[in-house]
Amino acid sequence: MKTNLVDMLLSQVDKTPDKILYNILVDGEDNVETLTYSELKIKASNLANKLQQDYTKGSRAIVLFDTSSDFIVSLWACLFAELIAVPVNPPLDFKQLQRLLSIIKDSEPSLILSNSEIISKMAFFQSYLTNLPVFDKIAVDAIEYDQDSNYYSDTINENTNAIIQYTSGSVGLSKGVLLNHQNLTDNLYMLKDILDEIPPKNVEESFMCWLPLYHDMGLMSGVFLAVGSGTFSTLMSPLMFLQKPYRWLKALSKYKSTVSAAPNFAYELCVKRITDEQIKTLDLSHWSIALNGAESVRSETINKFIDKFSECGFDKGALFPAYGLAESVVFVTANSRYSLPVIINVNKEELEENRVVEEAKSPNTITLVGVGHTRLDGEVIIVNPNTNIQLKNQQVGEIYISSKSIASKYWNKEKESQETFNIKVDGQENKGYLKSGDLGFIKNGQLFITGRIKDLIILRGRNYYPQHIEYTSENAHTAFRVGSVAAFSVDIDNEERLIIIQEVKNEGNKSEIESMINLIKTQVLETHGVTVYDICLINAGTLHKTSSGKVQRKYCSKKYLSKELNIWK
Template sequence: QTISHYRVTHSQGPNFAYEHCLRRTTPEQRANLDLSSWRTASNGAEPVRKETVENFIATFAPFGFRRDALYPAYGLAEATLLVSTKKHGEKAGVLTLAADALEKNRIVVVSPAAKDQVVRTVVSCGPPICGMKVAIVNPNTLTKCQPDQVGEIWVCDPSMAVGYWNRLEETKKTFHAYLAESGEGPFMRTGDLGFWQDGELFITGRIKDVIIIRGRNHYPQDIELTVEKSHPSLRSSHGAAFAVEIKGEERLIVVQEVERSYQKQLDRDEVVGNIREAVTDEHDVQVYYVVLIKAGSIPKTSSGKIQRSACRVKFLEGTLDQLEARGKVASKSGAAVSS
């Protein structure tokens, strides 16, 4: 309504903000909107979901919102925000990738209509802006990745900050990275993972959030999307997936909020069963423990992003505001006990 009334032209929000608009507005509320002034609706700060982009455009196009006005973007505060976004007048690009290859940090593009394999969709964040130098680098060897490989995103530009205030060691580690083969640099190590395709940047996740189980990489946002789709009682964009070491082996943990309207009459066994089945079918990994928590209780940053590391800490402390849990959990002695 604010955009419609004041003829706003530019805005920025994370993916969950667009999801919130889809869930919380009614057809009656949308009927009087005029969004024709909205030229740039930037979507960044967290992984951009193909379903969100498509549903937002389809829902608000009848009220003047243009398809090319939605801008998936990548940026970070250290770069004075924007690093890359799509070009004006173009549609946001989307790639369909073979999931098994992505788990091994390889990029294999497949047809969106592929029925014989599990796939992942990734939305393009466009080319770097204003000549900003961006490299995709193997975080272990510090060498540039091949075009079909996922690597860490390194950024170099005059717009970059020079470091973190009074944090010399972290500044050196983050802002003074050089390529091993050429000595080129300094770059800033973003800690984000991604790849190039036709000159555009695609983001796949965060290094520290990647779940590695039995040698395979699983991106938490993919598992979280599978979880929330598994049952109508589960809140969209209000879950966390992470790994915990139990008896010397990494195990997958899922924490998920339940909609308030379902909490009093929730069939917990059905919900947990749906989650387990969906994750196994889609990702070929077993969920070791499921924690269903009350709406509004999952840890978030001040900007509304889920804090997976804080969820993990609360899980280990046993301080999550849970409705129900199913599975096994490690006791302090390291022995697995049933809940």
């Protein structure tokens, strides 16, 4: 087994030099840019040769591109030259610019690798760079490649630092997870264990990814997994998907991809926006792993997607709930290929007391979707966050994780690192765990996620999970936008009060504001037994989310208290 990504790529180049590694759908459809294994090696080693002449090993390089071959070449060039790659998305608005500036300040890069267009645009915000570290800017698209001018370090090993992967920042500020080659290859082998356990039927394993490549799920499923499997990956930008979700499934159908990953909202979007006529053009019979992760997995979405796309060959066993986080590269748990999702109903009041009681579906139950089990050396346990004692099955606590995929620390954040990594559990002092910050339980070997510790709403001694209240709110009226709601509590008059911020579709009728608010209050009270103190209906597209689409509840609460919400009125 290869223990670093560079050896993994070079081994595949020797086996299949002319095989296409990446199909990049520039326009999301027919404009295709390809990169073979040998072309990637030549271009990445060429660029690495230039980098190693001017920058010392361990220097940070921000890799600033949209989905493109230049991004891929630059990323691999950093790995070849033993620079630490820091993937970031080009800023499209002021909020994204603030994120980029924050990452530059934290990572202290020696250079930014980008293209001529993006670098020229950086001149417009030059004034924001004055108090930041000095760095070079290299336009990769202007480089002329020379087949004889190549370089890759011969000192790379499993402990060599490879990437700083910044978290989405859904709770607090974004943190840079420092990943070495062992972390990355171990996570790849976990994913390959799923693929190799039950190979696809009558088709070559291949991948399709529209996720942003600067995020953990996009980076692993779109860039690295194809190399680890010796096959190919088809890529398109997130914008191409969001403009027209049909493009995702059309590409899956055309290239006969077997594996593709996306958050729950993407499957929901396909159900709503892909027409019956478009379905007739699709063949999804070969798509055997439709990984659903990165946000809460909803049973309703699973069922609707299966019902709608079974007509074009989609297998109900292909929908594949999973769990992961950046501190573990991306992957932690999932089921086996072709196994059905595990969906259970648990008593709502018992869950609020951290107990799991399964019963028939009723107004008094919450539906949860299992996210599978660990692979290879991975281990997941549930720990009482107050006593630091491991809990038994079907008891809710914090999810602790152990594997070689776990990073050693956050970049430049010693205090947060000590509070998160290599945590000891009472009675197991010889082993260190990652504190995930997520709440959940294990039942029959299956992990279930119930929420985030920092997002938990505690009212009069009872625990309420925000995503459950948010689900009730967004379904209270057809004018409400699904996935664009935040529930949280704030201290008002020395008492915690429940607040809901809900986006309304552009076509919503403003004469119904009062009835919409009353609907939310009534349904939350009837469903959860709790009174909503205040409800704010806001304009579509204005709820604060991370770059990966997660609702920033803490940030929303600050905006609520400072009265800075974009109220729909």
